[in-house]
Amino acid sequence: MKIVLIGSGNIATHMGKAFMHTGHQIVQVYSRTLANAQALAKLLNSTGTDSLEAVVDHADLYLLAVSDAVIPEVAAQLPQELEGLVVHASGATHIDVLDKFRHAGVIYPIQTFSKSVDLELTETPFAVEAREPADTSTLITFMSAISNRVFEGSSEQRMAMHLAAVFANNFSNALFQVAYDLLAQHDLPFDLIRPIILQTAEKVQNNEPRAVQTGPASRNDQNTINKHLQFISSNPDWQSIYQKISDLIVKRKENNSEN
Amino acid sequence: MKIVLIGSGNIATHMGKAFMHTGHQIVQVYSRTLANAQALAKLLNSTGTDSLEAVVDHADLYLLAVSDAVIPEVAAQLPQELEGLVVHASGATHIDVLDKFRHAGVIYPIQTFSKSVDLELTETPFAVEAREPADTSTLITFMSAISNRVFEGSSEQRMAMHLAAVFANNFSNALFQVAYDLLAQHDLPFDLIRPIILQTAEKVQNNEPRAVQTGPASRNDQNTINKHLQFISSNPDWQSIYQKISDLIVKRKENNSEN
Structure with missing residues (x-):
């Protein structure tokens, strides 16, 4: 396929x-x-342009990979x-935003991309949607060469996936950064918390998160919760996040025990 | 050493x-x-008791591994x-709670333990504290056989580490469980989000979290933020957590740009 990257x-x-x-073949890159x-473009043996009017009209696929805000x-x-x-x-943009085009679709990767971090896409789930069933098939076939986990998902499901990924x-x-800042305030390196972060992510690879939930809120240990809130009394933002998530964990436990 | 486990x-x-x-040698296990x-006790070739009065008095080390609330x-x-x-x-308990004993200390593992999940402790950081310097040395030597990352930390530093681990x-x-529930509401499996969870944890192994922060809040994309808040309008708890953490990310970016 001949592909144009927009972004x-x-x-x-x-x-x-x-x-x-x-x-x-990446025939063109626009930014x-x-x-x-x-x-x-150099990286992809392609040519670059900064003019949308100069975008070639004979490509098979145009990927709009720009900020959500400027897609329309x-x-x-x-x-x-x-x-x-x-x-x-x-993830958060409806397929309708591409209504003017004869062939419109979405390929949404449920993954986090940083330029500096290389990534194997084989296991990245891709949610595919297209207006026409024939285009859906084309996109599924096309994307299946890149990932083993390509599936069809509606715009509403994609919003749920995107929001789930945001959480x-x-x-x-963002909570890891709170931990970083907390440790730094007490002359402690972030390295101390890196193993537990990895362990937390690994635990939920084979478990439902609630099954491996630990910590003061999970035991409804209000004494420790109060000590923690006191300890960060100079930072109301942290306190408020601490309180909200602890409440959620406590409430969830209570609902479980009622069942 | 002869060790008694309390808990x-x-x-x-x-x-x-x-x-x-x-x-x-684990000479006794109390619960x-x-x-x-x-x-x-059976697992550890030891004997069990449910009486604190029956705890043997000749052990070298007594580990109080009970809930924080009942330590005193x-x-x-x-x-x-x-x-x-x-x-x-x-993590959240001061060494003073052991004041009555001639030799008192703390060995705090910065790790998350679930009975069902086996764990290699070699890379788990342990913060050690004791009232007497000689006991600190004993604990550091003792724990260094288990972990490569044993260090001395005060009760205040331990509180910071514990709170950092809670965040x-x-x-x-808890946020992974929100993702689970969101996906389930839209007939989507949690499996879709497992790779991004692992990738998120792996990214911060070599980066400061703020350097790899992505998402709508990080771009201050209020349009997407509002779509998300609208999408979970039936769950005020989720909305409130969404809003608080997004505000934190936006505020952090603004502070950075001012610097």
Whole structure:
């Protein structure tokens, strides 16, 4: 397939590499910053442009890998006559945003991408959606060369997956940073907490999270909870997050025991 | 060393095994439930008791591995004349709670223990504290046979480590369960989110969390944030946690850019 990448960020980079490694040709890379377009294009044996009007019209697939916020604007500026499949990769964006194109779809990877962190996509789940069933089949076949875990998911299911990923990835990472800051305040290195972070992630690979929940809230140990809240009394944001998540754990336990 | 385990839960089990495997003798296991004491004692070639008065007085080390809430009560009931070192393993409990004993200390593992999940303790950090410097040395030497990462830490530092572990482990696990429930509501399996959970934990093994923070809040993408909040409008607890952690991420980014 001939592929045009619209965007030069984390997703465009990781997907572009995967497309190239599975034998496809990246015919063009667009970014509003020409240097970024050219840098990624160089990596992918392609050419860069900063003009949406200059995007070639003969590709088989156009991947819109830009920030969610600008997908509608970029879609509006692309030529309506594109023959190829136009897809975005956004979890929180409805397929309808691509309504003007003859062939529209979504390939949503449930994964976290950082430019600096290399990633094997084989085990990354991809939720695929297209307006036309024939296009769904095309996308499933196409993506199956990259990942073993390609499946069809509706726009609503994709929103649920995206939100689940935000809780499980973005938010837990934000809590890791709280741990980092807490340790730093007491002259302790983050290294102390790295093994438990890995162990926490490994535990839920074979268990439902609630089955391996531990900690003061899970024992409804209000004495320890109060000590903790007191310990971070100078940081109301941390206190409030501590209280809310502890309440959730306590409430969940109570609901379980009632069943 | 001759060791008495006070408690038969996750920590007593994992530590007891580690003590046995490094050549020590578990002379007794106490639990208020005799069957639990006997079950763990059997595993450790030891004998069980449910009477604190029956605890032998000639051991070198007494490990109080009971719930934080009952440590003071159990300490009060143990004979004052114990010659050996009496230690607890609690992150949130001050060493002072063992004041009545001649030799008092703490060995705090920064790790999450589940009975059903086997664990290699070699890389688990242990924060050690004792009232007397000689006892600190004894504990450091003793624990270094089990872990490569034994260090001295004050009661205040231990509280910081414990709280950091609560944020990084207990709370992120609670968020994994939110993800589980969200997916289940939309007929999607938790398996979809397991790779991203592992990737999130692996990313921070070599990075500061803030350096790999992604997601709508990290981009201050209020449009997506509002879509997400709308999507979980039937669950005010989830909404509130979503809002608090997103605010924290946004605020942190703003502080960074000001620097």
